[in-house]
Amino acid sequence: MENQPLFTDDTIVFGLLMLTLGFVFYTSSSQNSFWKKFYKYIPALLMAYMLPGALTTFGIIAPEWTSINPSGEIVEHKSQAYYIASRFMLPAALVLMTLSIDLKAIYNLGSKALIMFLTGTVGVIIGGPIAILLISMVSPETVGGAGPDAVWRGLATLAGSWIGGGANQAAMLEIYKFNTDNYAGMVIVDIVVANIWMAILLLGIGKSEKIDKWLKADTSAIEALKEKVSSYAAKISRNPTLSDLMIILGIAFTVVGIAHFGANNISAFLKSNFDAVRDTSSAMSSFGSQFFWMITIATMLGILLSFTKLRKYEGAGASKIGSVFIYILVASIGMKMDLTKIVENPGLIFVGLVWMAIHVGLLFLVAKIIKAPYFFLAVGSKANIGGAASAPVVAAAFHPSLATVGVLLAVFGYVVGTYGAMLCAELMKIAAGG
Numbered sequence: 001m002e003n004q005p006l007f008t009d010d011t012i013v014f015g016l017l018m019l020t021l022g023f024v025f026y027t028s029s030s031q032n033s034f035w036k037k038f039y040k041y042i043p044a045l046l047m048a049y050m051l052p053g054a055l056t057t058f059g060i061i062a063p064e065w066t067s068i069n070p071s072g073e074i075v076e077h078k079s080q081a082y083y084i085a086s087r088f089m090l091p092a093a094l095v096l097m098t099l100s101i102d103l104k105a106i107y108n109l110g111s112k113a114l115i116m117f118l119t120g121t122v123g124v125i126i127g128g129p130i131a132i133l134l135i136s137m138v139s140p141e142t143v144g145g146a147g148p149d150a151v152w153r154g155l156a157t158l159a160g161s162w163i164g165g166g167a168n169q170a171a172m173l174e175i176y177k178f179n180t181d182n183y184a185g186m187v188i189v190d191i192v193v194a195n196i197w198m199a200i201l202l203l204g205i206g207k208s209e210k211i212d213k214w215l216k217a218d219t220s221a222i223e224a225l226k227e228k229v230s231s232y233a234a235k236i237s238r239n240p241t242l243s244d245l246m247i248i249l250g251i252a253f254t255v256v257g258i259a260h261f262g263a264n265n266i267s268a269f270l271k272s273n274f275d276a277v278r279d280t281s282s283a284m285s286s287f288g289s290q291f292f293w294m295i296t297i298a299t300m301l302g303i304l305l306s307f308t309k310l311r312k313y314e315g316a317g318a319s320k321i322g323s324v325f326i327y328i329l330v331a332s333i334g335m336k337m338d339l340t341k342i343v344e345n346p347g348l349i350f351v352g353l354v355w356m357a358i359h360v361g362l363l364f365l366v367a368k369i370i371k372a373p374y375f376f377l378a379v380g381s382k383a384n385i386g387g388a389a390s391a392p393v394v395a396a397a398f399h400p401s402l403a404t405v406g407v408l409l410a411v412f413g414y415v416v417g418t419y420g421a422m423l424c425a426e427l428m429k430i431a432a433g434g
Contacts, residue, residue: 005062010080013061017081017331020051045397046202048330053195053337063336085332086389087291089325091259091298092252094392096322097403098302099251100229100314109221109405112372116380117409119366121416123359124162124384125424128155129431131355135347136432142347143432151348152432153178154186156425158352161190162359163424164417165291165387165410171418176425185348188341193352194385195337197360198394201378205397208374217373222402229401236315244316251310252321255301263293292414295388299407319400326396326403333389359385375402383409 007013027035028044055061064078132143132152143151153176160172169190173183204211212219240248267290270277277288305311359381367377375398383391383406391406 003062004065004067004077005056006060008062008065008077008079013079013081013335016055016061017052017328017335020055021048021327021331024048024051041206043202043206043397045205045327045330045393046199048327049199049202049334050337052331052334053339056335056337057339061335062338079335081335082332085325085329087260087294088253088256090329090389090392091256091294093322093325093329093396094295094298094403094407095252095255095302095305096248096318096325097392097396097400098299098407099306099318100232100311101303101306101401101404103303103306109225112370113376113380113405113409115370116363116367116372116376117383117412118380119363120359120380120384121163121413121420123362124159124355125420125427126362127355127358128159128424129427130358131351132428132431134354135351139347143351148177148179149182150178150432151351152425152428154182155351155355155428156421157183157186158190158355159421159424159428160417162194162385163420164414165289168414168417168421172421172425175422185345188345189348189352191336192341192349193356195334196353197356197385198333198382198390201382201394202397204374204378205394208398211374215367215371215374217367217371219373219375222373222375222398226399226401229399233314233319236312238315240316244313245321248313248316248318248321251305251313251318255298255305258301259294259298260290262297263290266293289414291388292411295407296411299404299411303404322403323396323400326393329389330393333393356385379406379409382406383413386410387413 007016024044024047028039028047030036052061056063062079063082064076067075067077069075132155135143145151156176157169157172157178160168178186238244267288271288272278363377363381366372367374375395378398379391379395379402382394386394388407388410391410392403393406395406396403
């Protein structure tokens with residue numbers, strides 16, 4: 001069955017994504033009274049995320065689709081917009097946003113960032129089995145099944161994705177042997193529920209001061225870091241020349257190239273020399289992920305460059321160019337959100353929503369107890385749920401200098417992802433009576 005969008009050419013898709021971003025920035029900087037009131041309540045970042053989702057929902061563009069060729073075969077297609085944004089622009093953004101970072105100041109943020117990240121992990125681990133228990137009381141068939149069709153096996157892949165990332169999700173699919181014919185339903189739950197929470201998180205950023213006041217949080221360390229980076233940028237700020245811009249892009253994409261080269265070789269070396277990494281059913285398989293190493297290398301090189309004279313290019317707008325790349329990534333992530341998918345399997349979507357509510361509830365409870373700022377709550381959650389593609393986006397929405405915090409936590413998520421997901425899966429198995 002065909003579900004082809006109006007536009008399938010990625011050059012056109014990219015043009016439409018840039019059109020939405022241009023519209024968001026034009027209206028958010030407008031002095032028009034309507035737009036000033038509108039963006040007082042709705043953050044520009046949320047609009048940059050939702051508008052591409054609307055284009056997908058109305059069938060104008062799509063992240064993936066099927067068509068029927070002349071011989072009657074169904075052909076699957078996939079837009080490369082997200083791939084390009086996540087593999088090229090994300091590492092480039094990480095380099096440019098860490099170029100002026102103060103590592104000591106990040107260390108001074110304290111332990112609350114790590115505590116909130118681990119709280120998010122625990123929320124996912126216990127949220128799955130609790131959601132199964134709750135839903136089984138109302139609709140046991142939704143969380144039932146036996147053998148490879150057992151729903152808990154499919155939800156185990158969701159746990160892998162929500163604690164770590166794609167590599168961890170693939171590992172869980174291999175470990176628990178879920179029926180791949182039903183796997184698409186789990187992917188839909190992942191995309192829909194995670195994107196709903198992402199939208200809520202971004203909405204909360206606009207009200208972060210009120211949330212921090214309610215949490216009685218001490219934001220002094222975060223404000224000190226933002227102030228330090230901002231004052232440094234102001235001190236070295238200058239009108240960028242063409243040379244400055246080309247050097248900034250040269251730095252960014254040279255590191256991207258090195259990161260890809262290193263990631264390809266490290267991944268290949270580990271897979272060829274270590275059985276545990278090569279085996280997709282192993283908890284160590286995430287170390288074979290090229291994406292994991294690409295993000296790690298780009299971040300580490302960005303931090304190393306912050307100790308060199310290259311950090312002066314922050315004054316010529318390095319982090320602003322990084323923010324451009326982040327917004328393009330946001331638009332490509334938003335493109336994945338098709339609201340019509342919610343009605344395809346409402347039972348499983350509801351399981352995902354209950355699961356996410358437990359994760360979120362635990363985060364707010366712990367944040368209230370330890371008086372952690374909303375920033376740590378939001379980034380700690382997305383370092384789990386969204387990984388390295390989303391955590392720096394949310395962190396940078398507070399301030400570009402904070403993007404590194406999101407990346408470092410997300411990389412940690414890849415390391416613990418499979419182990420945490422396996423524990424969650426075993427608890428879900430018990431909850432499902434399997």
